[in-house]
Amino acid sequence: MNAPGFEGSYMGDASRIGPNAIMECKVCWTVYDPAQGDDYRQVLPGTPFAALPEDWTCPHCDGPKAQFMVCHDPEAAAEAAWIAGRTAALVADFRDIQHGKMRDMPMVNKALSVEAVGFIAHQGRPLGVLIAPWFMNLILLPAPDEDWSGLVQGASETLAFPSGRYGFLHNTRPMVGGYKACSLFSPMDDFTSQLQAVEVARSVMTELFRPENRIESDRSADIRAAREAELREASRPAIAAQPTRRQVLSGGLADPAPGQDAAS
Secondary structure (H helix, E strand, O other), X not given: OOOOOOOOOHHHOHHHOOOOOEEEEOOOOOEEOOOOOEOOOOEOOOOOHHHOOOOOEOOOOOOEHHHEEEEEOHHHHHHHHHHHHHHHHHHHHHHHHHHOOOOOOOOOOOOOOOEEEEEEEEOOEEEEEEEEOOEEEEEEOOOOOOXXXXXXXXXXXXXXXXXEEEEXXXXXXXXXXXXXXXXXXXXXXXXXXXXXXXXXXXXXXXXXXXXXXXXXXXXXXXXXXXXXXXXXXXXXXXXXXXXXXXXXXXXXXXXXXXXXXXXX
């Protein structure tokens, strides 16, 4: 759960700040080091930033605790290295597919390449977006103590995020092992550059954790949209169709293909 009003690193999730993290005021650049504490506020050495009182303020400019950002976090650095290793295996697996069985397929967008974008630790598991020349998927990988090698390919489950509930398909690959994927785009014809695809992927990772994006299920929206089309044909006033959750996450660029949903 995000700390109220926290504006710093980790997309505002204060629970991810390690106990030894050195923090920096983004107003005056004053540093809070847990090893030193804060003599001015009578905070003892060894006090993690997360354990500071909510009314604690910057000793130099009186800026609120919420205005501090991560300067150095040893625990996060180790976590980032682990995630980088897991995503490297994921990318290697799909590059093999790109240069193998997908090499001459017409649905491949030649302007794009395989790239892992925005991966973070979510409930101990790597979560991010995988871009390939023929799809963009939200990907969830197992935690260090989990073995997903037995996942049944094609099986599905629904996972909850602050913005809503999403349908994920199970799969396995030789290098990355078991993983879960939620389709965002397929094919990738609407993208003209890798930069554009990366920007949309980063937007997905931001909007996914915003509760204000919670909307009705895609199926409900589709039913209402069909009804509104009938009303328009009859020249009757109709309210605007609500976007699907995938369209919200991708900034309106995701138009679901018939029979293909990103959320449930």
